[in-house]
Amino acid sequence: MVLPEKVTIIEVGPRDGLQNEDNFIDTETKKEFIKTLELAGILEMEITSFVSPKWVPQMKDxxxxxxxxxxxxxxIxxxxxxxxxxxxxxTDCKNIAVFVGVSDSFNKKNINKSTRDSMExxxxxxAELKAKGFFVRACISTAFYCPYEGKISTKETVKLCREFTAVGVDELSVADTIGMATPVESFILFSELKKELPSMMIAAHFHDTRKMxxxxxxxAxxxxxxxxxxxxxxxGGCPFAPGASGNVATEDVVYMxxxxxxxxxxxxxxxxNAIDVVAPHLxxxxxxxYYRLSKKDMGDM
Structure with a gap:
């Protein structure tokens, strides 16, 4: 068994985690959440999104x-x-993430554009952002399955990732948006991506809808x-993807x-401690x- 000595965790709670909340979480709580996540040792983080407050009111701040x-x-x-x-x-932010779904149906539901129109x-x-010195992360939604189209072919996902790589993105975040992928499918897709794009920085993004x-x-x-x-x-999860009930928990992944x-x-x-900041507002x-057991242990003391 060949395993790396270390891994990098990209925390998406402040953005992807909170965007689904119906009640607006006050800005100061969000700031404290981000700060306490940093104190826990997280160095890369999706912190917000510049989207229409009409569609995602949680991100209006x-x-x-x-x-x-x-x-x-x-x-980011x-x-x-x-x-x-x-x-x-x-702003002076130099780290951004863009996103597109491999599935046309998902992309149209999400941003009212086909995948091809989004890419164009x-x-x-x-290319403009890279010329200005930005770090650009491309988030690939529905890389395995789509809630409207079903199974997505590995070939189509790799093709989309290759297009982003050609224009100079720094990282690909490849997502199991509705939590339907199996370990075999995970291994196949990420093995293919590593083979096709050996020098590209690739992150895996899994939802825990089916506890997989x-x-x-x-x-991966x-x-x-x-x-x-x-x-x-x-x-969190995706408001435009039925069945995407939540991202995998940072604490469970770190513990593993x-x-x-x-x-x-x-x-x-x-x-x-960072989770405790935001938990009362969810x-x-x-x-x-891990979180539930940590609280049980504290109660038993």
């Missing part, structure tokens, strides 16, 4: 979040289109992936890696195994 982000992290802002890019350019808009924007995320992460690890998107407390002797650089006790209870 994006400017405030970006302008107060900790200097010790790579704070998600943008859907040129309008979102123009908003980012009003995004590719020249990415940890096994899929292990399979075996395929050579050492970067993983996770969400503290397992919060640390028990395997793989370094994450993250302090689990401090991570629990519409549902935190269900991750």
């Amino acid at each position: 994006a400017f405030s979040i970006v302008n107060s982000r900790p200097t010790g992290i790579r704070g 802002a998600l943008v859907p289109n040129r309008k979102g890019i123009e908003k980012v350019l009003e 808009e995004l590719l020249p924007i990415i 995320a940890l096994t899929n992460i292990y399979a 690890l075996q395929a050579g992936i050492d970067r993983f998107d996770t969400s503290a407390g397992g919060i 890696f640390e028990r395997m002797g793989i370094e994450t650089g993250i302090d689990l006790d401090k991570l629990v 519409s549902r209870e935190i269900e991750s195994g």
